Amino acid sequence: MAMDGNKITETVSWRNITEGCKIEAAGNSRLFNTGDWRVDTPVFIAEKCRQCLLCVSVCPDSSIPVDNYQRGDFDFMHCKGCGICAKVCPFGAIEMKMGER
Amino acid sequence: MSIKDRLSGNEAVAIAMRQINPDVMSAFPITPSTEIPQTFSSFVANGQVDTAFIPVESEHSAMSAAIGSQAAGARSLTATSSCGLALMWEVLYVAASNRLPIALALVNRTLSGPININCDHSDSMGARDSGWIQIYSENNQEAYDNFVQAYRIAEHAAVRLPIMICQDGFITSAAVENIELLADRDVQGFVGEYHPESYLLNSKQPLAIGPYAVSAYCMEAKRAQLEALKNAKQVTLDVAKEFAALSGREYGLFEEYKLADADYAMVIIGSAAGTAKDAVDQLRAAGQKVGLLKIRLFRPFPGEEIAAALQKSKVIACMDRTESFNGRCGPLGAEVKSALFDAQLMPPVINYVYGLGGRDVTVEDFITVFAQLAEIEQTNDGGKKYRYLSLRE
Numbered sequence: 001m002a003m004d005g006n007k008i009t010e011t012v013s014w015r016n017i018t019e020g021c022k023i024e025a026a027g028n029s030r031l032f033n034t035g036d037w038r039v040d041t042p043v044f045i046a047e048k049c050r051q052c053l054l055c056v057s058v059c060p061d062s063s064i065p066v067d068n069y070q071r072g073d074f075d076f077m078h079c080k081g082c083g084i085c086a087k088v089c090p091f092g093a094i095e096m097k098m099g100e101r
Numbered sequence: 102m103s104i105k106d107r108l109s110g111n112e113a114v115a116i117a118m119r120q121i122n123p124d125v126m127s128a129f130p131i132t133p134s135t136e137i138p139q140t141f142s143s144f145v146a147n148g149q150v151d152t153a154f155i156p157v158e159s160e161h162s163a164m165s166a167a168i169g170s171q172a173a174g175a176r177s178l179t180a181t182s183s184c185g186l187a188l189m190w191e192v193l194y195v196a197a198s199n200r201l202p203i204a205l206a207l208v209n210r211t212l213s214g215p216i217n218i219n220c221d222h223s224d225s226m227g228a229r230d231s232g233w234i235q236i237y238s239e240n241n242q243e244a245y246d247n248f249v250q251a252y253r254i255a256e257h258a259a260v261r262l263p264i265m266i267c268q269d270g271f272i273t274s275a276a277v278e279n280i281e282l283l284a285d286r287d288v289q290g291f292v293g294e295y296h297p298e299s300y301l302l303n304s305k306q307p308l309a310i311g312p313y314a315v316s317a318y319c320m321e322a323k324r325a326q327l328e329a330l331k332n333a334k335q336v337t338l339d340v341a342k343e344f345a346a347l348s349g350r351e352y353g354l355f356e357e358y359k360l361a362d363a364d365y366a367m368v369i370i371g372s373a374a375g376t377a378k379d380a381v382d383q384l385r386a387a388g389q390k391v392g393l394l395k396i397r398l399f400r401p402f403p404g405e406e407i408a409a410a411l412q413k414s415k416v417i418a419c420m421d422r423t424e425s426f427n428g429r430c431g432p433l434g435a436e437v438k439s440a441l442f443d444a445q446l447m448p449p450v451i452n453y454v455y456g457l458g459g460r461d462v463t464v465e466d467f468i469t470v471f472a473q474l475a476e477i478e479q480t481n482d483g484g485k486k487y488r489y490l491s492l493r494e
Contacts, residue, residue, distance in 0.1 A: 008318070019329075021322050022310050
């Protein structure tokens with residue numbers, strides 16, 4: 001059977017929805033936009049960052065992408081704005097903007 | 102090829118399970134269904150089946166384990182009664198919404214309280230809206246036959262829903278009756294091997310079962326689930342036809358007993374139907390046109406067919422072995438009246454509550470019911486539409 005996560009979408013009719021909403025594909029939770037739950041938004045200030053990666057390990061939603069030991073800007077499709085990263089950052093490289101997307 | 106034996110209803114169901122040889126049974130003991138997992142676990146211990154038996158710590162765990170194993174791809178079952186079913190409640194809905202064809206042998210016992218271990222239908226009737234297929238049995242033979250047919254209905258591609266095979270606690274579960282069993286190979290041939298289309302242990306097909314369904318999905322999922330449940334009606338008939346060819350015993354959505362020309366009809370579920378048939382026979386012998394409709398399939402409810410079968414009845418009694426606490430009717434009464442209303446049939450329907458907590462119900466009690474139906478027609482006075490049978494006033 002084909003691996004196809006697209007059988008179940010927000011526009012599918014009841015006649016075509018998968019049995020029990022099962023998803024016939026792996027690793028597709030990244031497609032689910034949970035970032036739109038966010039109230040406060042972290043801002044990454046790259047020049048202050050020393051790449052200690054403390055923020056990466058505490059992020060509950062894996063919303064800080066890392067490439068070759070370097071963190072990049074936030075993944076706002078999944079960041080819920082909890083602010084833990086800003087709290088642990090020793091260098092003030094993350095600021096929370098109240099109420100901003 | 103039938104084998105004559107004498108068995109309790111519990112033993113009969115345990116033997117059906119042995120013949121089916123499922124992959125997993127998870128169960129927790131509760132009166133009066135304990136004998137089913139007890140007997141079946143001896144089959145496991147004796148090597149007569151190769152089922153994994155999981156002695157879990159509660160009924161919530163029993164159903165959860167059945168859900169997990171069925172999702173993994175294993176044909177799974179369990180058995181319970183009363184408060185055991187109540188403790189499964191949360192996960193009953195999960196089994197149904199995840200479209201897992203688990204079989205549950207339910208031995209009907211009242212829900213507490215007052216605390217009581219005897220038969221009524223409050224347990225399964227409470228679970229009637231959980232999305233499970235529900236089939237009820239009058240006697241040990243029917244409990245066995247219905248269980249043999251269970252997986253064929255539940256696993257059908259157009260259905261894929263869990264199924265509850267119900268029998269009356271103690272009255273049929275503990276009483277020993279003559280029974281005709283099918284040969285093991287006949288049951289195995291009839292039920293067949295379980296080959297799920299998708300299952301979690303299939304490494305070739307990544308699969309998520311039971312994901313969170315936000316409001317954009319939930320209604321479509323429920324509507325699709327309803328369609329599958331509705332499909333169970335025709336599948337139940339098709340499977341019964343095949344079963345009749347194998348066993349010589351015929352089943353439908355319900356049984357009509359001397360109903361075709363009956364002026365006064367009784368609609369009833371479970372073992373008391375046998376007692377009521379004796380009342381029908383006695384009154385027929387005295388020249389009275391009375392008849393009976395015994396529910397087999399309660400979920401999905403075959404409303405159109407039942408209304409058609411009752412269309413010539415002048416007065417109807419609906420017998421509920423549970424109290425719904427709505428002050429108007431029991432669950433069977435509500436379903437039958439709704440089906441008659443939709444068919445634009447308006448006969449007086451008297452809804453009786455009987456047999457709660459194992460209260461005995463006799464042929465004389467049912468003769469009294471038919472006498473009340475006759476009186477209602479003659480006096481054109483329905484009186485109270487919701488009554489208790491054999492209650493001390």
